[in-house]
Amino acid sequence: MKAYELQSTSGLDGLQLVDKPMPVAGPGEVLVRIKAATLNYRDLLILKGGYGSRQKSPVIPLSDGAGVVEALGPGVMGFAVGDRVIGGFFETWQGGPPSQEKFASALGGMADGVLCEYRVFRQDNLTRTPDHLTDEEAASLPCAGVTAWSAVMNFSPAKPGDVVLTQGTGGVSLFALQFAKLAGARVIATSSSDEKIERLKALGADDTINYRTTPKWGMKVRELTNDRGVDLVVEVGGAGTLNESIRATRIGGTMALIGVLAGPPQGEVRLPLIVMQQQNIQGVTVGSSEDLKAMAKAIGLHGMKPVIDQIFPFERAKDAFVRLETGQHFGKVAISFP
Numbered sequence: 001m002k003a004y005e006l007q008s009t010s011g012l013d014g015l016q017l018v019d020k021p022m023p024v025a026g027p028g029e030v031l032v033r034i035k036a037a038t039l040n041y042r043d044l045l046i047l048k049g050g051y052g053s054r055q056k057s058p059v060i061p062l063s064d065g066a067g068v069v070e071a072l073g074p075g076v077m078g079f080a081v082g083d084r085v086i087g088g089f090f091e092t093w094q095g096g097p098p099s100q101e102k103f104a105s106a107l108g109g110m111a112d113g114v115l116c117e118y119r120v121f122r123q124d125n126l127t128r129t130p131d132h133l134t135d136e137e138a139a140s141l142p143c144a145g146v147t148a149w150s151a152v153m154n155f156s157p158a159k160p161g162d163v164v165l166t167q168g169t170g171g172v173s174l175f176a177l178q179f180a181k182l183a184g185a186r187v188i189a190t191s192s193s194d195e196k197i198e199r200l201k202a203l204g205a206d207d208t209i210n211y212r213t214t215p216k217w218g219m220k221v222r223e224l225t226n227d228r229g230v231d232l233v234v235e236v237g238g239a240g241t242l243n244e245s246i247r248a249t250r251i252g253g254t255m256a257l258i259g260v261l262a263g264p265p266q267g268e269v270r271l272p273l274i275v276m277q278q279q280n281i282q283g284v285t286v287g288s289s290e291d292l293k294a295m296a297k298a299i300g301l302h303g304m305k306p307v308i309d310q311i312f313p314f315e316r317a318k319d320a321f322v323r324l325e326t327g328q329h330f331g332k333v334a335i336s337f338p
């Protein structure tokens, strides 16, 4: 089978198209023909060795794939050849609390990923694809979708009438917007682009802020909420946006810490304000296969469509990484397999 292998962490030059032996499903395992994959910001970091000892070498990149069951290993129940399925982000985190061992099984990092024609999955790490989704849409769920689901629905679940703040128009943030709307919340969404802001509104954002032209957007959020602040911030900027998020969050509200897009902080992080406002900071590390199943069920029930930016053919996989790196995308960048 054809596979891309990251043979050195020198960026795209280290990514080589190679022939590998066809994998075989063992007991309790399922061979999946991958039909589509999507990229996450993490995959750009991995290209450059950004995960250090938490990425193996060589590695088949990308954590997020969807496809069709090709063959069943001995003892597999509940799947048939031809079923459409989605692989989970962590090979061994089926459910329950996370652990070091579960985290060490992340696809495209410590375990081989999905940028290959066939991959074997443990049967308990597969989720059925909701009928209304294309393979590319299904392949957007394991990392970006589950991360947003954990932030918006699990730790401090958004309720009807709550106010949720999302940052930018990447994969995690658009899923967070969609889930917050499903939950009946009001969404304040930011972006650096007025053109993308129009698309955020079309997706259901109730209020929008251009964080480039309004760098003190935390104050603007307070204005928009009668000085109360939001219940939940889906924080994908990290240290560089945290001060504005602290300002934007209500007393007793939560910041779900997810990403690192904004780089280091401008000045000191205002930790005393977190104490004085009794705010919660919740780290999020994707989620389990059970979370993926629960989310897929909700997406199926509501006919929710993930936002796909562009689809690149397998042989142009490198162009997909380039597209993601430009930051011009809106939603998920996908790769479609022959």
Ligand SMILES: NC(=O)c1ccc[n+]([C@@H]2O[C@H](COP(=O)([O-])OP(=O)(O)OC[C@H]3O[C@@H](n4cnc5c(N)ncnc54)[C@H](OP(=O)(O)O)[C@@H]3O)[C@@H](O)[C@H]2O)c1
Pocket (backbone or CB within 6 Å): 039, 040, 041, 042, 143, 144, 147, 167, 168, 169, 170, 171, 172, 173, 190, 191, 192, 193, 196, 211, 236, 237, 240, 241, 257, 258, 259, 260, 261, 262, 284, 285, 286, 287, 324, 327, 328, 329, 331
């Ligand atoms: N902890 C976890 O489990 C987990 C899981 C998934 C992702 N992540 C992390 O979460 C972050 C987002 O991931 P992703 O895959 O959704 O990324 P992505 O799709 O590459 O998102 C890029 C978008 O983020 C926005 N952005 C960039 N800098 C920003 C800033 N300073 N403030 C607000 N928005 C900014 C931009 O939107 P505009 O163009 O609209 O400005 C940009 O287009 C990354 O840091 C990633 O590593 C963590």
